Structures are given as C-alpha cells and as structure tokens.
Amino acid sequence: xxxxxxxxxxxxxxxxxxxxxxxxxxxxxxxxxxxxxxxxxxxxxxxxxxxxxxxxxxxxxxxxxxxxxxxxxxxxxxxxxxxx
Numbered sequence: 001x002x003x004x005x006x007x008x009x010x011x012x013x014x015x016x017x018x019x020x021x022x023x024x025x026x027x028x029x030x031x032x033x034x035x036x037x038x039x040x041x042x043x044x045x046x047x048x049x050x051x052x053x054x055x056x057x058x059x060x061x062x063x064x065x066x067x068x069x070x071x072x073x074x075x076x077x078x079x080x081x082x083x084x
Contacts, residue, residue, distance in 0.1 A: 034074050034077050034078070035074075036071055036074045036075075039067055039070050039071050039074065040071070042067055043064065043067050043068075043071075046060060046063055046064060046067070047060075
C-alpha cells in the first residue's frame with residue numbers, strides 16, 4: 001500500500017515540497033519573533049539614552065512598558081501560554 005500510495009500521490013509532491021518549505025519559513029520567523037535578545041538590547045539602549053539625556057522620563061517609561069510587555073509575551077510563548 002505504501003508504494004501504491006506514493007505512486008498515486010506523486011503528482012502532489014511539489015505541493016508537499018512547497019508545504020515543507022513554508023513550514024520551515026514559519027518556524028524561522030517564529031524563532032526570530034520570539035527571540036528575547038533584541039528586546040533586551042533595546043531595553044539596555046533605552047536606559048543608556050535616558051542616562052545620557054537623549055530621552056525624557058515619560059518617553060522612557062512609555063517605551064519601557066512596551067518592551068516589558070513584549071518580553072512577557074515572549075515568556076508566555078515559551079511557557080506555552082499562547083492565549084495571552
């Protein structure tokens with residue numbers, strides 16, 4: 001049956017190949033999207049900008065809240081809490 005199934009579904013091989021490629025692209029995009037390192041680097045740069053006087057406290061607080069929310073989203077994803 002395995003050989004017969006392969007022969008009958010052979011015309012669909014390109015579709016399965018495209019599906020496999022799409023799956024790999026999605027996996028790579030998710031890895032990049034859920035990587036905490038860029039967010040942590042931006043938090044550090046944000047603090048340096050505040051200390052250097054390039055941004056005010058209000059701007060710092062607003063962006064820091066956004067970045068911390070993003071880190072929480074990443075942590076929830078890693079825990080498997082995808083509903084947040």
